[in-house]
Amino acid sequence: MSKAVSALQGASYQGYVTVEELGLRGMITLRGDLASAKLKSAVKVAAGVAVPKQRKVSLDGDVGVAWMSPDELLVMVPYEGVEGAIASIDKTLKGQHYLAVNVSDARAVFELRGDAAAEVIAKLCPVDMAPGQFGPGDFRRSRMAQVPAAFWMVDETTIRIVCFRSVADYVFKLLKDAAEPGGEVGHFG
Amino acid sequence: MLILECPCCGVVGEETEFAGGGEAHLKRFGPGSSEENFHDYLFAKENPKGVHFERWRHANGCGKWFHAARNTVTLEVYGTYSAQTYEPPQEIKDKVSAKVPGWSWREFA
Numbered sequence: 001m002s003k004a005v006s007a008l009q010g011a012s013y014q015g016y017v018t019v020e021e022l023g024l025r026g027m028i029t030l031r032g033d034l035a036s037a038k039l040k041s042a043v044k045v046a047a048g049v050a051v052p053k054q055r056k057v058s059l060d061g062d063v064g065v066a067w068m069s070p071d072e073l074l075v076m077v078p079y080e081g082v083e084g085a086i087a088s089i090d091k092t093l094k095g096q097h098y099l100a101v102n103v104s105d106a107r108a109v110f111e112l113r114g115d116a117a118a119e120v121i122a123k124l125c126p127v128d129m130a131p132g133q134f135g136p137g138d139f140r141r142s143r144m145a146q147v148p149a150a151f152w153m154v155d156e157t158t159i160r161i162v163c164f165r166s167v168a169d170y171v172f173k174l175l176k177d178a179a180e181p182g183g184e185v186g187h188f189g
Numbered sequence: 190m191l192i193l194e195c196p197c198c199g200v201v202g203e204e205t206e207f208a209g210g211g212e213a214h215l216k217r218f219g220p221g222s223s224e225e226n227f228h229d230y231l232f233a234k235e236n237p238k239g240v241h242f243e244r245w246r247h248a249n250g251c252g253k254w255f256h257a258a259r260n261t262v263t264l265e266v267y268g269t270y271s272a273q274t275y276e277p278p279q280e281i282k283d284k285v286s287a288k289v290p291g292w293s294w295r296e297f298a
């Protein structure tokens with residue numbers, strides 16, 4: 001078994017917002033009937049948090065579950081915990097119509113830290129990032145310049161981004177460029 | 190630039206988050222159909238100046254397909270609705286009628 005590495009192996013950049021690739025992260029795509037009691041209990045058992053409402057994320061530290069679409073969740077657990085989490089989902093949902101797949105190595109995760117974290121996103125995504133429009137616990141799938149990306153707000157100064165691993169370098173460069181000192185906009189106060 | 194509301198995830202997004210999927214409510218003609226029907230299904234599309242019905246996909250988003258009723262001249266979007274229907278819902282038709290009395294599009298009016 002080869003040693004797993006993340007796309008950018010924890011690369012970081014100190015701009016007017018800090019950009020950091022978070023290394024290996026466990027991620028499971030879970031599809032099924034999000035309203036079913038069995039699926040809710042499978043998520044609770046595997047990740048310890050509740051199924052989030054539409055366009056929300058349920059978080060408990062680094063563990064969390066994000067609402068991806070009306071029939072899809074992204075379950076985030078420690079990288080080493082993925083196999084166990086999938087096994088527990090499989091057990092709870094046995095006989096149901098569902099899909100649980102390990103997508104950890106197909107994704108890259110970034111974190112933005114700083115008062116202007118939302119501004120960096122606003123530069124790159126067609127999403128209203130004004131305070132009151134997008135806040136802690138909100139989750140959004142969108143487009144970051146030319147590639148698909150999803151992000152969520154952990155707190156007012158922390159935003160995490162997930163994108164496809166194959167475009168991790170592109171996304172890192174975008175974020176670095178948007179966070180470059182001298183590029184402050186200050187529109188959000 | 191169109192502003193579309195995805196009925197599947199509730200996002201109100203601008204056009205670049207979505208992908209157009211062509212004309213809505215096509216009746217498909219495949220193997221066993223007449224050449225004329227197959228030809229029309231492939232090539233005879235509506236290209237109206239005014240009220241139009243289209244399929245869209247929330248490509249950079251939830252990934253789901255849906256329908257949109259819009260105006261090709263004013264770029265006004267009258268509304269979006271489920272992909273799981275063969276015709277525009279009455280509520281959407283009413284919204285179009287309020288703005289464009291007497292409109293018609295294929296067999297709908």
Ligand SMILES: [Zn+2]
Nearest residue numbers: 195198247251
């Ligand atoms: Zn959507």
